[in-house]
Amino acid sequence: MTSETAFFRARQVNMVAVTSGMSAGFVxxxxxxxxxxxxxxxKGMVENKRHPGVFALHIGIVFGLSLVALGGVWPVAGAVALAHLGIDGIKTYGVPARWQATFTAFMLDQLAHLMSLVAAVAIWPEALSTGFWAPWLTLLVGPAVVISGLILTVIxxxxxxxxxxxxxxxxxxAQGLENAGQMIGRLERAVIFLLxxxxxxAGIGFLIAAKSLLRFEATKEQKASEYVIIGTLTSFGWALGMSTATLALLAMVAG
Incomplete structure (x- = not known):
């Protein structure tokens, strides 16, 4: 093997290791x-986020959880927490209240957070390998992806x-049991994630049919029917999208 071939092979191995480290760090x-x-x-924290104490508590939780997830690598956890502070600060104090409670604001907020995580692992690709989780990364990354996907899908x-x-x-x-709609939505998204x-x-088709039969009597009135259809399709669409994204991320880190 020539020295040039050995160099390129070593470089390729190093790139694979860096990519693997970035993927694990992102997860x-x-x-x-x-x-x-x-x-x-x-919910109380969300409703009172403009209060400095509540806002600071949320950022502290972000830092603490990031620190634990990275295995004690505090500079990266601190950078992520600062980025979170900036993003949430703009949304909380710089965006009118009527715009904050919109789907567009929610998605832009989450996209900004995800981009900050990508930036963090790009700057510190080997951060996770220096923490105390390093010996068990191959065992922990998969479950971390599944748990993250389940939270994104359901909650x-x-x-x-x-x-x-x-x-x-x-x-x-609609008059019904308190928080029953929320629980039904969480259960149906969890079932879709599992399927x-x-x-x-294919089992999702049976889920749709079962829900349609159970809701038949309650949705004879037009407004009720349209509202249930909108909510159901939105819930199912979100669950399918998040479940598919979870499997894609799982395949990426496994590869």
């Missing part, structure tokens, strides 16, 4: 992000569907 930061934004950020999907259907909810007021994960997407 770790993604898990920290979705936990901070959709699990540990309560984040609830926020997204709620924002999309909000204009129609004002025109249609996609196990390679049985």
């Amino acid at each position: 770790a930061l993604l898990l920290a992000h979705v936990l901070a934004d959709f699990v540990f950020q309560t 984040a999907g609830g926020y997204a569907v709620g924002l999309i259907t909000a204009p129609y909810a004002r025109a249609f007021k 996609i994960a196990i390679g049985q997407p």
Whole structure:
């Protein structure tokens, strides 16, 4: 083997290692992000985020979870928390309240956060390999992807569907069990996630049919019917998109 061939082969191996490190680092930061934004950020925190103490608490949670996810690599966790502070600060204090509670604002906010995570792993591609999770990365990355995807599908999907259907909810007021609609939506998105994960997407058709039969009596009135259809299709579409993206990310980190 010539020295030139050895050089290019070593360079190729190094690039693969860097790419693998970036992917694992992104997964770790993604898990920290979705936990901070959709699990540990309560409804009360969202409603009172303009209060400096509540805002600071949320950023502290972002830093703490990022620090744990990266295995104690605090410079990267600090940079991610600062980026989160900047993005949330612009949205919370710089965007009119009537625009904050829109699906467009929600998606732009999340896209900005994801781009900040990509930037972090691009600047520090080997950060995760220097933390205390390094010996177990091959075992932890896959479950981290699945957990992140499940949170984005089930919980984040609830926020997204709620924002999309909000204009129609004002025109249609349904009487039912408190928070029952939210629970039904979470369960159906969880089932879709499971069906996609196990390679049985055909089962989604049976889920749609079952929900249609159960909702038949409640949706004879036109407004109710249209509202349920909008909510159902939005929920199913979000779940399919997030489930597919989760499998794609899982295949990427596994490769």
